[in-house]
Structure formats: C-alpha cells, structure tokens
Amino acid sequence: MTMIEGFRIRNYKALRDITLGRLWNENSTEKLTPLTVVIGKNGTGKSTLFDAFGFLLDCLKFGVEAACEEKGRGGFERIMSKGVQNPIMFEVCYQEENNVRPITYEVSFALDKHNRPYVRSERLRQRRKGQDANERPFSFLILENGRGVVWKGEYEGIQESSDQLVLAEIDRLMSEESGKSETVELDDYRKLGIATLGALKQHPRISAFRQFIEGWYLSYFTPDAARNLPLAGPQKHLSVHGDNIGNVVQFMEREYPEQFAKILDDIAGKIPGINKISSERMPDGRLLLKFNDKGFEDAFSAQQMSDGTLKVFAYLLLLSDPNPHPFLCIEEPENGLYHKLMEVLMQQFRAHATDGKGKSQIFITTHQPYLVDALEPDEVWILEKGSEGFSKIRRASDDPLVQSLVNEGLPLGSLWYSDYLEEV
Ligand SMILES: Nc1ncnc2c1ncn2[C@@H]1O[C@H](COP(=O)(O)OP(=O)(O)OP(=O)(O)O)[C@@H](O)[C@H]1O
Numbered sequence: 361m362t363m364i365e366g367f368r369i370r371n372y373k374a375l376r377d378i379t380l381g382r383l384w385n386e387n388s389t390e391k392l393t394p395l396t397v398v399i400g401k402n403g404t405g406k407s408t409l410f411d412a413f414g415f416l417l418d419c420l421k422f423g424v425e426a427a428c429e430e431k432g433r434g435g436f437e438r439i440m441s442k443g444v445q446n447p448i449m450f451e452v453c454y455q456e457e458n459n460v461r462p463i464t465y466e467v468s469f470a471l472d473k474h475n476r477p478y479v480r481s482e483r484l485r486q487r488r489k490g491q492d493a494n495e496r497p498f499s500f501l502i503l504e505n506g507r508g509v510v511w512k513g514e515y516e517g518i519q520e521s522s523d524q525l526v527l528a529e530i531d532r533l534m535s536e537e538s539g540k541s542e543t544v545e546l547d548d549y550r551k552l553g554i555a556t557l558g559a560l561k562q563h564p565r566i567s568a569f570r571q572f573i574e575g576w577y578l579s580y581f582t583p584d585a586a587r588n589l590p591l592a593g594p595q596k597h598l599s600v601h602g603d604n605i606g607n608v609v610q611f612m613e614r615e616y617p618e619q620f621a622k623i624l625d626d627i628a629g630k631i632p633g634i635n636k637i638s639s640e641r642m643p644d645g646r647l648l649l650k651f652n653d654k655g656f657e658d659a660f661s662a663q664q665m666s667d668g669t670l671k672v673f674a675y676l677l678l679l680s681d682p683n684p685h686p687f688l689c690i691e692e693p694e695n696g697l698y699h700k701l702m703e704v705l706m707q708q709f710r711a712h713a714t715d716g717k718g719k720s721q722i723f724i725t726t727h728q729p730y731l732v733d734a735l736e737p738d739e740v741w742i743l744e745k746g747s748e749g750f751s752k753i754r755r756a757s758d759d760p761l762v763q764s765l766v767n768e769g770l771p772l773g774s775l776w777y778s779d780y781l782e783e784v
C-alpha cells in the first residue's frame with residue numbers, strides 16, 4: 361500500500377510549523393500508521409489540518425491562485441499564518457506500494473510582486489538503492505519561480521551538500537544540461553511543476569507522485585447532497601460530497617453484487633429496519649435510491665432516510681470501492697451517529713487501513729473519546745494551541761505514562777476523557 365510516512369506544514373493558518381511522522385532527514389522518528397487519528401479541543405487546528413491536504417490537492421488540480429479561493433479559503437492573505445511573512449510550505453514523504461525507497465516532495469507558495477500567489481519552489485528527492493538512511497538523498501526535481509532542472513527516469517538526480525539552493529545555482533544547474541537532466545521553464549508559475557511534468561512518460565517517479573495526490577479522497581459528505589436525484593448511470597467512485605451515491609449503488613449492483621450484498625448485511629445488522637437498498641431508474645432518467653424497511657411494504661427513498669443512515673452507507677460504500685483511494689481523510693465521522701453505529705464504522709476503518717495491497721491510509725479528526733478507545737497510542741495525535749496562538753502537535757505514544765497505562769489495559773479514549781492526554 362502507498363503510504364504517507366510523514367509530512368510537515370509551515371505557515372498555513374494556525375499551523376505555523378507542525379510535523380507528523382517521519383521526514384527524510386529524521387530517521388529516528390516513527391512513520392505514520394495506516395490509521396491516524398487527530399484529536400484536540402475546539403480551535404486547535406483539526407479542520408485546518410484537513411484543509412491543508414485539500415489545499416495541496418486543489419493546487420495540483422487548479423493552480424495555487426484558484427486553490428486559495430476554493431472551499432471558502434478567502435485568498436492567500438487569509439491562509440498565511442497571521443503575522444508571518446514567510447512562504448507557506450509543505451513537505452510530504454511517501455512510499456509507493458512496491459516498497460521502493462520513500463520520495464519526498466517539498467513545495468512552497470508566496471506572493472509575487474503583483475501580490476498574487478505563485479509556486480515559489482518545488483523539489484523531489486529520493487535516496488538511491490543501497491544508500492544509507494543517514495546520507496543525503498538525490499534531488500530529481502528542483503524548481504524555483506517556475507524555472508529549474510528535472511532528472512529523467514528512476515535513478516538520476518543530484519546530491520546537494522545543503523538544503524538552501526540559491527538562485528544562482530539554479531542558473532548553473534540549468535546551464536549544465538546533460539543527457540540525464542533537462543531544464544524546465546513553466547509558462548505559468550501559478551501551476552505546480554509536478555502537474556505538467558507528471559503527465560510525461562520520461563518522468564515515472566513524478567507521474568506516480570502526481571497520481572498519488574490526485575487519488576486522495578477528502579470527504580465533504582453531506583446527507584443533503586446524498587439526497588439529490590442524479591441522472592442514472594453507473595459510476596465507480598463516490599464523489600466527495602456523496603451526491604452520486606445512487607450511481608455508485610447502480611455500479612456495485614451490476615459489477616460487485618456479492619460485495620454489495622455484504623455491505624447491506626453490515627448496515628442492516630446495525631440500523632434497525634433496513635434490509636434492502638437498491639436503485640431504480642425513474643421514467644425521466646433520474647436515479648432513485650430505495651431503502652426497504654421490514655415493517656413497511658413500500659420502500660423509502662434516500663430523500664426520506666435519516667442523516668446517519670445515509671452517512672454510514674456512504675462511508676461503507678467508499679471503503680468497498682474496488683479501486684480504493686490511497687489516502688482517505690475524514691473530519692469528525694462521528695457527527696450524527698449513534699455510538700454502536702460509530703463502532704461499526706470504526707471497525708471498518710480499522711480493517712481497511714492495514715498495510716496491505718489495495719488498502720487505504722485513513723486520516724481522521726475527531727472529538728469522540730469512544731472512537732479513540734479502539735486505537736493504539738502511536739495512532740493518535742493531539743493538537744494543542746501553543747502560547748503564541750499557533751498549533752502544536754504530539755503523538756500519544758511519546759508520553760511514557762500514557763503508553764504504560766495503555767499497556768496495562770486502559771483504553772486510550774477513557775484516558776483522554778480523564779485528561780491524561782492533556783499536557784501537564
Ligand atoms: N491565518 C491564520 N493564522 C493563524 N491562525 C489562524 C489563521 N486562520 C485561522 N486561525 C485560527 O486557527 C484556529 C484553528 O481552527 P480550526 O477550525 O482548524 O480548529 P478545529 O480544531 O477544527 O476546531 P473545532 O473542533 O471547533 O472544529 C482558530 O482558532 C483560528 O483562530
């Protein structure tokens with residue numbers, strides 16, 4: 361399974377500098393687990409963290425200027441950390457499924473002289489086979505202000521002696537073009553270089569990384585979106601709002617009847633009354649999602665179903681996607697769910713987020729101690745507001761007391777409830 365081993369975010373709203381998991385230059389830190397859950401009081405930065413992933417994905421899809429306006433972000437000045445003039449920076453260290461050496465992507469965004477946001481720099485690096493984890497990796501993409509150098513294939517790159525590459529060095533690198541590298545000049549420096557270069561066959565590592573990010577699923581599910589009546593036509597993947605849930609049902613009924621029957625069983629066992637879910641094409645070509653209740657002869661439509669039922673159904677469908685997203689991000693999945701139902705959902709998340717082929721890494725934020733009970737300390741991260749108003753983050757397993765109480769059999773959620781996870 362393709363996994364994010366670690367990431368760092370700097371100067372993005374309340375996240376002035378936070379790191380989760382292992383980066384290329386921090387080998388002693390533990391990697392992220394397949395299931396990662398972030399907890400924290402109100403206003404500590406959980407939604408911001410979720411949105412930071414969304415921002416990166418939007419930058420790839422639409423370019424940075426449009427990404428700053430998406431999802432009500434309100435422009436670059438609003439998403440920069442208050443009082444900080446430095447660029448917004450992201451670092452993502454990830455490992456492909458077939459277990460090659462991890463790749464690190466670094467990107468930074470700033471305002472240009474017209475006060476418009478642009479991609480200030482991008483870099484990709486990877487160690488070579490046999491290289492020691494303490495040695496510096498080789499960069500195979502270096503871009504500054506839309507100009508730079510890319511190294512072709514799976515192996516080439518340059519090993520710099522320090523992190524700070526000055527612009528003059530970019531010019532030197534660009535003049536040293538060889539058979540292994542080529543110069544790059546983007547015609548629009550508001551777009552990511554990996555978006556363009558990742559479309560080219562001669563850059564397999566960049567395409568793989570681009571595809572990885574494009575495969576991220578950030579859930580913006582709303583029950584009302586799931587209640588709309590889309591045009592009929594089977595669709596493989598659930599949309600981020602869940603408004604094509606009927607189309608996915610149509611697809612599953614046709615392509616994976618057994619798997620679909622199992623999902624229904626799971627749901628029927630937990631939500632009283634539901635014993636069949638199906639789709640029906642209406643005369644005007646739109647699709648009706650029908651829920652049969654044992655007690656009633658006629659089926660209910662999705663429009664009549666409860667919010668919680670639709671939500672659990674949508675998440676279970678998402679988890680049974682035959683081509684699962686490598687990375688799923690869900691904010692407060694517990695909202696609106698009866699605790700037993702949350703337990704079912706959590707078991708499914710747990711089963712799905714394992715280090716196996718065709719599985720997903722799952723990232724969740726929550727306020728629900730009950731949900732945390734099922735977790736190990738290295739899966740739980742605690743966000744807090746630091747003295748300067750910016751977020752700080754800790755891993756529950758870094759606290760020896762918490763670790764030993766869990767070892768003694770106390771569930772993590774109840775420790776949280778009893779304030780053991782708070783900073784002393
Ligand atoms: N540009 C910015 N610079 C610094 N801090 C900011 C910036 N924009 C927003 N904030 C702060 O970020 C904090 C985190 O908000 P966020 O919505 O991520 O919290 P949350 O953990 O999701 O809270 P809740 O549990 O209530 O949903 C808020 O306290 C807000 O004041």
Ligand SMILES: [Mg+2]
Nearest residue numbers: 403406407408
């Ligand atoms: Mg929030």
